[in-house]
Amino acid sequence: MKMIRITSVVLIIAMLLTACATTPAGTEQPAAEKPEESKTLEPLKIGLIVPLTGANAMEGDNNQKGAMLAVKQINEAGGVAGRKLELVIEDDANDVTSAVNAAQVLLDKHQVDIIVGPWGSSPALAVMPLMAEYETPMVVGSPTNAKITDENNGWVFRTCSNEVINSEFAAARLVTELGFKTVGFMANNTDHGRGVVEMWAPAIEAAGGKVLPAEYHDASTTVNFTASLSKLRAAGADSIVMTPSLSNAVLILKQAKELNWSPKFFITTGVNENSLNKVAESPEIFEGLYALGYTVLMGLQDPEYKDAVQKFVDDIYNEYGLKAESNHGSSYDAIYTVAEALRLADGSTDGNDLREALFKVNFKGLRGVTQFDEKGQNQGLKKYMCYFKDGKEYICDFDLPQ
Amino acid sequence: MTLFISLVFGGIIWGSAYALVALGVTIVYGMMRVINFSHGDFFMLTAYFMWTFVTLLGMNFFLGAVLALAAALLFGALVERFLIRSLVDAPIINSALLTMGISAVMQNAVILLWDPQQKNIATPFNPNSYQWGPIAITQNQMFILITTAAAIIGFNLILKRTRLGKAIRATFQDRDVAALNGINTKWIYSLTFNLGISMACIGGILLGPTFTVYPTMGAAATLKSMGIVVMGGLGNFTGAIIGGLLLGIVESLAIGYISSGFSNAICFAAVILVLSIKPYGILGEKRL
Numbered sequence: 001m002k003m004i005r006i007t008s009v010v011l012i013i014a015m016l017l018t019a020c021a022t023t024p025a026g027t028e029q030p031a032a033e034k035p036e037e038s039k040t041l042e043p044l045k046i047g048l049i050v051p052l053t054g055a056n057a058m059e060g061d062n063n064q065k066g067a068m069l070a071v072k073q074i075n076e077a078g079g080v081a082g083r084k085l086e087l088v089i090e091d092d093a094n095d096v097t098s099a100v101n102a103a104q105v106l107l108d109k110h111q112v113d114i115i116v117g118p119w120g121s122s123p124a125l126a127v128m129p130l131m132a133e134y135e136t137p138m139v140v141g142s143p144t145n146a147k148i149t150d151e152n153n154g155w156v157f158r159t160c161s162n163e164v165i166n167s168e169f170a171a172a173r174l175v176t177e178l179g180f181k182t183v184g185f186m187a188n189n190t191d192h193g194r195g196v197v198e199m200w201a202p203a204i205e206a207a208g209g210k211v212l213p214a215e216y217h218d219a220s221t222t223v224n225f226t227a228s229l230s231k232l233r234a235a236g237a238d239s240i241v242m243t244p245s246l247s248n249a250v251l252i253l254k255q256a257k258e259l260n261w262s263p264k265f266f267i268t269t270g271v272n273e274n275s276l277n278k279v280a281e282s283p284e285i286f287e288g289l290y291a292l293g294y295t296v297l298m299g300l301q302d303p304e305y306k307d308a309v310q311k312f313v314d315d316i317y318n319e320y321g322l323k324a325e326s327n328h329g330s331s332y333d334a335i336y337t338v339a340e341a342l343r344l345a346d347g348s349t350d351g352n353d354l355r356e357a358l359f360k361v362n363f364k365g366l367r368g369v370t371q372f373d374e375k376g377q378n379q380g381l382k383k384y385m386c387y388f389k390d391g392k393e394y395i396c397d398f399d400l401p402q
Numbered sequence: 403m404t405l406f407i408s409l410v411f412g413g414i415i416w417g418s419a420y421a422l423v424a425l426g427v428t429i430v431y432g433m434m435r436v437i438n439f440s441h442g443d444f445f446m447l448t449a450y451f452m453w454t455f456v457t458l459l460g461m462n463f464f465l466g467a468v469l470a471l472a473a474a475l476l477f478g479a480l481v482e483r484f485l486i487r488s489l490v491d492a493p494i495i496n497s498a499l500l501t502m503g504i505s506a507v508m509q510n511a512v513i514l515l516w517d518p519q520q521k522n523i524a525t526p527f528n529p530n531s532y533q534w535g536p537i538a539i540t541q542n543q544m545f546i547l548i549t550t551a552a553a554i555i556g557f558n559l560i561l562k563r564t565r566l567g568k569a570i571r572a573t574f575q576d577r578d579v580a581a582l583n584g585i586n587t588k589w590i591y592s593l594t595f596n597l598g599i600s601m602a603c604i605g606g607i608l609l610g611p612t613f614t615v616y617p618t619m620g621a622a623a624t625l626k627s628m629g630i631v632v633m634g635g636l637g638n639f640t641g642a643i644i645g646g647l648l649l650g651i652v653e654s655l656a657i658g659y660i661s662s663g664f665s666n667a668i669c670f671a672a673v674i675l676v677l678s679i680k681p682y683g684i685l686g687e688k689r690l
Contacts, residue, residue, distance in 0.1 A: 054618065057518035189663050216663035221622045223613035226412045227657035227665075234405040234658075247520040247614045258531050258540045279614070281524045 043079075043086040044342055044349050046071070046335065047106030049117035049127070051094035054220055056119065056245050058278070062327035063119055063142065064089060069319050069328070070335035080339045081347030088112055092123050094219075099123030100130065107134050113349040114139065114341075116334045119327075121145035121192035124156075131155040135351040137341075137358055141334035142327065144269075145195035149377040155351075157358050157376040159334050159367065161294075161383060163199040166268060169383050170292055171203030177396075178290060178385075180204070180239035180264055184232035185214035186225065186252055187243040196243045196268050204241075212237055219245050225252045229259055239264035246271060250280045253289065266290040272297045273393045274323040283391030293386035293395060296329030296366050301395050305366070305382070312366055333365040340370075404536040409658040410651055411537050417650015418550040419609055423623050424630035424642045425554060426601030432637030433574045433594045436489055436497040440481075440505040441627060442620030445602040448474040449610025449619065450512055453521045456611075463526045467607045474603045475596055482595040490591065505624070512617045523611035546608045553604050554643060557597065561639075570594055629673045635686025644684055648672070 048067050051060035071085045079085065088110045090102035099118045106112045107130065114137050118124045121143035128148070131138045132155050140148065141159045144166065149158050161169075174180040183204050187193030193216060201211045212235050215228040229252070232240065240256075240263050242249050249267055256263065267289065274297070276286050299305030300313070312332065316324040337358070342349075344357035362371045369380030385396040423445055430438045451473045455466035481504060489497045527541035561567040572580040573590040581587050605623065613619075630649050634641025649669055656668035676684060 053513060053518045057616075058520060061517075061519060213661075215657075216661070218666070220618065221666070222662075223619075224416055226416075227409055227654040228662045230405060230408045230412065231658045234408075245520075247522075247616075250522075251613060254529070257529055258543075259538050260531055260533050279520060279522055281522055284529075 041082045041347065042349070043084040044114070044338075045086050045088060045110060045112040046338060047103070047110060047112035047115040047117075048087055048089045048331070049092050049099055049102045049106070049115060049123070050089065050119050050331070052089075052091035054093035054095065056094040056219070058246065058275075059142075059327045060091070060094070060119055062275075062325050063117070063331040065316070065320055065322070066328035066330065066332035067116060067335050069315060070332045070339075072319075073315070074335070074339050080342045081345075083342065083347050083349070085335070085339065092118050092120075094118075094120040094123060096122050096126040100126050103127040103130050107136060112136070113351070114338055114354055116141065116331060116338060119143065120190065121148065121195060122190045124148050125151075125191055128153045128156055137351060137355045139334045139338055139358070141330035143192060145191045146199060147191070147195065149375040152375050154376075155355060157337070157372050157378075159337050159365075159370055159378050159381075160330055161381045162377060163195050163268075165377075165379075165381070166292055166383070167196075167199040167203040170266075170268075170385055171200050172207035173385055174239070174241070174266055174290070175204055175207040175209040178264065178266075180209055180241075180266065182210045182212065182236050182238050184212045184235065184237035184240045184263075185243075186228060186232075186240055187214055187216050188219045188245075189216040190219065193243045196241070200241060200268070217248070219248060222248065223251055224255070226255050226259060229256050229261065233259070233261050233263075237263055239266070242267045243269065246275055247279045250276065250285060253285050254280075257285070264288070264290065268292055269326075271393075272326055273388065273391055275325045275327075276388070277391065283388075286388050287390070289388045290396075291386045291388070291393070293384040293393065294326060294329070294367050294381065296326050296333075297324060298384050298386060298393065298395055299366065299382075302382075302384075308364075309366060329366050333367050333370070336363075336365055337361055337370050405658060406655075407536040408538070409654045411539075413651035413654030414647060415539075415543050415547060415650070416654070417647040419546055419605055419646075420626055420630055420650050421643045421646025422550045422553055422608075423602050423605040424627040424634070424646050425557070425639060426598040426605075427624075427627045428631045428634070428637055428639060428642040429557075429601070430595060430598035431631065432639070433570065433598075434486075434490075434591065435494060436486060436595075437494055437501065438486075438598065439498060439501040439624055440508060440620075441501075441599065441602050442622070442624030443505045443508040444474055444478060444599040444620070445606040445609070445623045446512065446615075446617065446620035447477065447508060448603040448606030449523070449615040450516055450521075452607055452610050453523050453615050454516075456523050457521065463524075463611075470607060471600070471603050474606070475600060478596050478599045478603075479592060482592050486595055487588070487591055505620070509617045509620070518617055521615040523615065525611045542612055546612065549604065549608055553601065557601070558639070560597075566593075626669075629670060631683075633673045633676045633683055635683030638683065638685045638687075641683055641685035648684075 050063045071087045075084045092099035092102045116139050119142045124140050124143040137155050139157045144162050146162045146164045185197050187197050197214045271291050299309035313324040340361050340363050341357040344360050345353040368382035371380045373379050386393050427441050448470050451470035455461045455469050531538040531540040569585045573587050577587050630645035634645030652672045653669050656665045
């Protein structure tokens with residue numbers, strides 16, 4: 001009997017612990033202060049869906065922090081059109097089912113006026129039909145699968161780039177300028193990874209490159225990439241285009257070195273030295289890596305964006321004691337986009353008004369000019385081809401690698 | 403042929419680590435009749451302890467490894483004393499459910515105590531590999547192979563050549579008779595459980611620094627371990643080792659010659675194939 005009692009107590013404690021550990025979901029953040037002066041106007045409720053657990057937890061946590069900072073700054077400046085912003089955060093672990101559940105909780109329980117996120121392409125695609133059903137706009141700042149805006153859902157707005165725009169910008173340059181001749185893909189087995197291969201492979205072939213069959217991986221369970229690397233080497237690859245999470249990208253780079261193989265590597269997602277240094281044992285691991293870069297950090301090297309980006313970098317450091325990363329910036333810009341739409345909608349929180357206002361948004365943020373086309377795709381994003389040397393990221397256009 | 407040799411060799415390295423972790427599952431089941439679904443979470447917890455000692459506190463890699471192993475085994479002893487021991491003679495489904503619960507608690511506790519972000523442990527080994535024809539091996543991979551072999555041989559010696567091993571075997575053949583002969587059976591239960599999870603903990607020390615450390619890394623290890631022990635024959639030690647190596651090689655060849663996207667499906671198809679020919683596993687026997 002005594003043992004049964006002890007076991008019961010431990011299990012109850014265990015259940016409580018489990019419950020405590022999932023507090024990020026549904027937590028209303030301190031940044032979402034209640035309006036003091038505007039007693040008549042309710043705050044604009046923004047639901048944020050990010051991965052706070054799983055393989056992309058680091059990216060999601062940065063996304064969350066960027067959004068919280070933007071909300072805090074906007075509220076401290078008095079809000080927009082008499083309203084403050086309130087952030088309600090849900091974790092989707094970058095998983096489709098969890099993302100739909102998160103969106104449902106935000107729409108039904110919290111009755112948010114607009115959603116920012118999800119972070120990943122597959123979760124975003126899964127949540128989109130709900131947004132049309134609830135007639136609530138969704139602003140995504142990270143997922144790049146072309147289908148998200150090509151489906152013309154009418155309620156989805158993407159502040160970041162997509163794989164059509166990215167491949168048009170960079171695929172041919174990989175072949176003609178950087179010497180990617182026989183290219184292997186190492187991609188996530190997700191809508192994002194498959195979307196990259198679908199768009200980039202034909203663009204590389206059109207530029208004269210040869211593309212090998214893609215290697216797909218489950219981002220959350222795969223950590224050993226040596227067999228895929230051996231296969232690509234045997235097939236004659238001289239270069240690899242990667243799409244995975246940062247930690248998996250670092251493992252791929254590390255395991256290629258362990259195989260004594262040094263192909264050229266390119267990663268299609270915007271990375272920077274701060275995030276890579278966090279997950280890599282040493283900068284040598286990502287020496288020579290090419291990457292697509294955005295103004296969020298690379299703007300520090302661009303005279304046009306230098307001052308705005310420096311202020312953002314300082315703000316992130318002052319708020320969290322962290323070095324700014326791309327994912328801080330993507331959600332930060334998405335929240336400012338929402339605030340701009342609220343201003344254009346004269347403070348209306350009605351879904352239709354916010355949607356109409358989003359189509360009219362035209363402002364210069366951290367990632368270039370935000371201006372949506374008829375499908376909700378931002379066409380003003382600024383991009384750079386970047387490379388890493390001695391642990392630091394450079395823009396090829398300004399300082400070509402030797 | 404070069405690709406084939408390289409893939410088989412890679413499969414043996416990772417298969418040996420799979421075998422080590424799976425051996426722990428089979429020890430606990432074979433001796434105690436407890437199916438431990440939290441086995442992989444001890445693998446994960448040890449890697450977190452190691453990250454704390456080596457990366458966070460800056461300790462020597464090997465000292466950090468020993469301390470991480472000790473801390474994880476201490477936790478394992480508490481789990482056995484207060485949770486697992488109460489399952490002696492209980493139906494297997496009870497142990498399966500309890501250990502699933504322990505697994506969920508451990509994963510969430512790690513998120514609570516550390517954070518969900520992936521972590522990296524630097525090793526003192528030279529990252530460049532030694533190359534012999536198609537075979538490339540790093541110092542870290544040599545460390546994995548040697549430690550795995552030593553752990554498996556060491557366990558077999560303890561079980562078959564020592565008085566302690568005899569006491570363990572006697573306890574699980576007939577607990578009452580063993581107790582009448584002066585064997586402290588409660589202590590033997592605790593020791594056996596810890597011997598089992600120590601295999602997972604050593605796996606955490608070897609693979610945590612090789613890959614990355616994150617809260618759900620144990621779930622994949624548990625799933626593969628279960629496949630391996632069933633394929634090798636539940637409770638059969640040699641079967642777990644053969645199963646681990648076989649799964650490692652099948653996985654590597656599947657990625658190399660078919661597709662990385664289907665590697666998990668092919669691995670578990672191999673398990674199904676083995677079970678359809680040998681329903682009790684490669685070396686398993688029908689229990690009466």
